[in-house]
Amino acid sequence: MTDRSCLSIVLAAGEGTRMKSALPKVLHKVAGLPLVGHVVAAARGAGAGAGDIAVVVGRGAEEVRAAIDSKNGLLETFVQTERKGTGHAVLAARDAISRGYDDLLVLFGDTPLVQSDALLTGRDKLAGGAAVVVMGFRTDKPAGYGRLIEDNGALVAIREDKDCSEAERAITFCNGGLMAIAGEHALALLDAIGNDNAKGEYYLTDIVALARDRGLTVVAAEVNAQSVLGVNNRVELAEAEALWQTRRRHAAMIDGATLIAPETVFFSHDTVVGPDTIIEPNVFFGPGVTVDGGVTIHAFSHLEGAVIGKGAQIGPFARLRPGTELGDKSKVGNFCEVKKSKVGAGAKINHLSYIGDASIGAGSNIGAGTITCNYDGLNKFKTQIGERAFVGSNSSLVAPVSIGDGAYVASGSVITQDVPGDALAFGRARQKTMDGRAEDLRARQRSIKDASSK
Numbered sequence: 205m206t207d208r209s210c211l212s213i214v215l216a217a218g219e220g221t222r223m224k225s226a227l228p229k230v231l232h233k234v235a236g237l238p239l240v241g242h243v244v245a246a247a248r249g250a251g252a253g254a255g256d257i258a259v260v261v262g263r264g265a266e267e268v269r270a271a272i273d274s275k276n277g278l279l280e281t282f283v284q285t286e287r288k289g290t291g292h293a294v295l296a297a298r299d300a301i302s303r304g305y306d307d308l309l310v311l312f313g314d315t316p317l318v319q320s321d322a323l324l325t326g327r328d329k330l331a332g333g334a335a336v337v338v339m340g341f342r343t344d345k346p347a348g349y350g351r352l353i354e355d356n357g358a359l360v361a362i363r364e365d366k367d368c369s370e371a372e373r374a375i376t377f378c379n380g381g382l383m384a385i386a387g388e389h390a391l392a393l394l395d396a397i398g399n400d401n402a403k404g405e406y407y408l409t410d411i412v413a414l415a416r417d418r419g420l421t422v423v424a425a426e427v428n429a430q431s432v433l434g435v436n437n438r439v440e441l442a443e444a445e446a447l448w449q450t451r452r453r454h455a456a457m458i459d460g461a462t463l464i465a466p467e468t469v470f471f472s473h474d475t476v477v478g479p480d481t482i483i484e485p486n487v488f489f490g491p492g493v494t495v496d497g498g499v500t501i502h503a504f505s506h507l508e509g510a511v512i513g514k515g516a517q518i519g520p521f522a523r524l525r526p527g528t529e530l531g532d533k534s535k536v537g538n539f540c541e542v543k544k545s546k547v548g549a550g551a552k553i554n555h556l557s558y559i560g561d562a563s564i565g566a567g568s569n570i571g572a573g574t575i576t577c578n579y580d581g582l583n584k585f586k587t588q589i590g591e592r593a594f595v596g597s598n599s600s601l602v603a604p605v606s607i608g609d610g611a612y613v614a615s616g617s618v619i620t621q622d623v624p625g626d627a628l629a630f631g632r633a634r635q636k637t638m639d640g641r642a643e644d645l646r647a648r649q650r651s652i653k654d655a656s657s658k
């Protein structure tokens with residue numbers, strides 16, 4: 205990596221009207237992360253330090269700022285109050301640019317598939333002496349994009365779709381929107397941009413011709429179309445999600461996880477999956493999941509905010525909610541929900557349970573249908589279960605309550621008092637069996653029926 209300083213400017217002042225949403229466009233999510241969050245992450249990966257990312261926001265400035273601040277730490281935001289074009293938007297960050305950087309990267313906040321490699325290519329070319337680097341892509345549907353006008357292999361101008369001649373409109377090499385600009389020339393070029401064009405906007409793309417006029421080196425670098433895919437409506441949002449997921453599944457498999465039907469597994473932007481983990485079909489990861497190695501996640505499981513230890517087994521049809529920690533080789537089986545709970549190594553919750561605000565010691569067995577009653581309608585309470593405890597099927601553990609190491613709870617119990625270690629607790633009515641009384645009962649039932657049918 206070069207030791208040149210770098211400022212990334214992320215343009216996120218788009219109206220986003222085609223999203224038909226109360227939410228600013230760049231806050232719509234792909235893989236659980238706002239679009240602009242993906243772009244900022246790519247900028248970080250390209251070497252811009254934490255203080256060296258400027259996000260230009262417009263509508264919903266406060267919301268955008270809050271979303272980025274909380275997730276990405278230190279970065280600056282600038283407000284573009286009037287939307288007068290991409291060149292004008294970049295200059296909203298004038299104060300940051302004026303600090304003087306070697307490299308300037310311009311990115312669009314609605315291109316979530318952008319990757320650091322493309323940005324690094326741009327920076328390499330700046331280091332090699334270029335003043336402006338434009339990331340272009342090829343497409344057989346160029347309508348709407350700025351066309352890269354080349355002369356003998358050199359980039360001479362970018363012509364916006366609306367300003368193209370008939371011949372220029374046929375060009376299929378287009379501006380992806382990503383640009384790298386040498387810091388020493390940036391302000392002079394940006395300030396020279398005018399708005400004499402079909403849209404009456406200040407086009408960032410004009411700096412190509414402006415730099416050429418000044419005898420500076422301008423080059424185009426080709427990137428794949430995916431990495432500059434812009435999201436303008438919900439259809440494109442779904443397309444970006446699909447492409448992102450395809451990439452992530454591929455990476456998970458390359459890193460040593462088995463995905464039986466990869467196209468049915470959905471990752472979050474921050475999912476971590478260890479090697480030799482097997483993920484069966486139809487598994488969904490919400491944000492904040494870390495899975496160690498050798499884990500099996502059976503079909504139709506939904507995980508969010510959970511840390512899974514080595515060799516654990518989950519599902520099928522399990523739901524792990526935020527704050528779940530599963531120890532090594534533990535098991536959470538079918539139709540179980542676990543929330544904000546710690547499950548010790550080798551512990552088992554195999555069938556039809558709700559475990560919330562609980563801790564379960566190593567080697568304990570939680571029987572089918574066990575419920576932690578953690579909520580009284582107003583407050584939440586904790587359930588503590590020691591090691592090697594056995595909770596019989598269909599028990600209700602009314603929190604706050606604790607069950608000691610090696611304790612045994614009889615099935616069908618409603619446990620409202622603490623159970624000491626190695627104790628046996630019954631929390632249910634004693635069974636009464638009356639010989640022959642079934643026949644008496646049936647006789648009574650028959651006479652009621654006969655009376656009513658008369």
Ligand code: UD1
Pocket residue numbers: 215216217218219260284286287288289290291292293312313314348349350351362364378379380381406407408409434
């Ligand atoms: C732009 C490029 C075009 C390129 C295309 C790629 C210009 C003049 N044109 O066209 O060459 O092929 O992207 O997708 O740059 N923005 C602001 N403030 C503004 C205007 C725009 O923040 O005043 C932001 C938008 O939120 C968006 C980005 O800049 O993220 C691009 O703006 P947009 O109007 O979508 O440009 P295009 O016409 O698509």
Ligand code: CA
Pocket residue numbers: 434
């Ligand atoms: Ca656009």
